Amino acid sequence: MWISGTSQYAIRAVVHVAVHGEDAPVRVGPIAEALDVPRNYLSKTLHVLAREGVLKSGRGPRGGFQLAVPAGKLSLARVTAPFEDVAKRHCLLGRAHCGGVHTCAAHARWEDVSKSLQAYFATTMIADLLGEARDAAAIPVPPPRPRATARRPCVRRN
Amino acid sequence: MWISGTSQYAIRAVVHVAVHGEDAPVRVGPIAEALDVPRNYLSKTLHVLAREGVLKSGRGPRGGFQLAVPAGKLSLARVTAPFEDVAKRHCLLGRAHCGGVHTCAAHARWEDVSKSLQAYFATTMIADLLGEARDAAAIPVPPPRPRATARRPCVRRN
DNA sequence: GATATTTATCATATGCACATGATAAACACA
DNA sequence: TGTGTTTATCATGTGCATATGATAAATATC
Numbered sequence: 001m002w003i004s005g006t007s008q009y010a011i012r013a014v015v016h017v018a019v020h021g022e023d024a025p026v027r028v029g030p031i032a033e034a035l036d037v038p039r040n041y042l043s044k045t046l047h048v049l050a051r052e053g054v055l056k057s058g059r060g061p062r063g064g065f066q067l068a069v070p071a072g073k074l075s076l077a078r079v080t081a082p083f084e085d086v087a088k089r090h091c092l093l094g095r096a097h098c099g100g101v102h103t104c105a106a107h108a109r110w111e112d113v114s115k116s117l118q119a120y121f122a123t124t125m126i127a128d129l130l131g132e133a134r135d136a137a138a139i140p141v142p143p144p145r146p147r148a149t150a151r152r153p154c155v156r157r158n
Numbered sequence: 159m160w161i162s163g164t165s166q167y168a169i170r171a172v173v174h175v176a177v178h179g180e181d182a183p184v185r186v187g188p189i190a191e192a193l194d195v196p197r198n199y200l201s202k203t204l205h206v207l208a209r210e211g212v213l214k215s216g217r218g219p220r221g222g223f224q225l226a227v228p229a230g231k232l233s234l235a236r237v238t239a240p241f242e243d244v245a246k247r248h249c250l251l252g253r254a255h256c257g258g259v260h261t262c263a264a265h266a267r268w269e270d271v272s273k274s275l276q277a278y279f280a281t282t283m284i285a286d287l288l289g290e291a292r293d294a295a296a297i298p299v300p301p302p303r304p305r306a307t308a309r310r311p312c313v314r315r316n
Numbered sequence: 317g318a319t320a321t322t323t324a325t326c327a328t329a330t331g332c333a334c335a336t337g338a339t340a341a342a343c344a345c346a
Numbered sequence: 347t348g349t350g351t352t353t354a355t356c357a358t359g360t361g362c363a364t365a366t367g368a369t370a371a372a373t374a375t376c
Contacts (some may be wrong), residue, residue: 002160011251025373029322038364038366040365041364043325044365058372059324059372059373060373062322062374094168106286109282114276115280116271118350125269145336162333186353196334198336198337202355204353205355215326216343216349216353217341218343218350220345221352222352223353301347
């Protein structure tokens with residue numbers, strides 16, 4: 001997967017808040033339910049986003065979460081940043097610094113691809129995800145999570 | 159990280175075999191040592207590649223691994239395929255099928271980026287990694303793996 | 317202030333990718 | 347045929363992302 005599961009939760013939750021939180025704050029419960037995501041885990045994730053200044057949070061009755069930044073100025077990169085280690089993404093083979101030693105054609109091309117990925121996250125705004133179906137990101141991700149079903153690492157089954 | 163650690167091992171090992179295995183098979187021991195990668199784990203990884211027809215393997219004295227496909231015709235995609243679940247990579251939010259419901263601008267752009275990534279892996283050949291420093295991929299990945307050092311998930315340290 | 321409601325935080329569990337160690341099976345060669 | 351070398355396979359362990367459940371702290375309303 002390109003981004004971690006937590007980052008996906010974060011994006012989808014922020015989109016949900018952007019859509020439903022214009023008037024009043026949105027509480028964790030309904031968000032977790034709408035996204036089909038573990039409630040307490042989402043709570044922690046949203047807390048991190050609040051701490052990072054992406055969301056505003058409030059406790060007690062009338063509490064909940066709202067955007068701290070307008071959806072049009074909130075990049076995906078900013079939402080996922082707290083949950084991703086971008087440093088590891090520059091070299092295909094996991095090196096932090098890579099260009100130096102071997103600058104073969106493959107690595108030059110990889111730089112291009114890598115940069116275009118980073119650019120996507122940096123320039124795509126939450127508002128860009130609020131297309132036609134305004135809460136599409138709230139649609140629970142597909143097959144009801146076939147978990148704990150002994151899945152051999154990846155290799156084809158015989 | 160864009161690809162799993164095991165996939166990185168696989169690429170680096172295959173590159174090593176491509177460089178050092180033209181005359182005689184290369185044994186796991188030296189490969190693991192050169193790459194600074196756990197030996198038995200690499201053994202299992204290479205075995206999978208052999209089963210998938212990427213490598214040829216032989217046991218006993220004179221045993222070891224050699225390419226089963228010329229380096230110029232062996233794509234990165236083919237090397238990493240057994241260790242990656244490509245199905246999960248099509249949608250930014252982890253959905254298998256995504257275009258249908260909401261086809262906002264962001265998703266169209268994501269398709270582009272995603273496709274260019276896949277194209278990179280499909281069209282880049284092992285031979286393309288054998289640039290200047292012919293065994294650059296054999297250089298042990300950087301900082302001696304600071305492991306077991308309580309690293310808080312990602313968030314900045316205070 | 318008392319109470320209900322909500323986020324914040326803590327302590328702990330689970331599952332999977334990654335890793336380790338030991339043994340079995342194949343092969344080369346004397 | 348026997349012996350040493352190497353991959354193949356099995357059984358098990360470890361660490362981290364993900365998840366769970368309980369409790370604390372803040373806020374609104376009466």
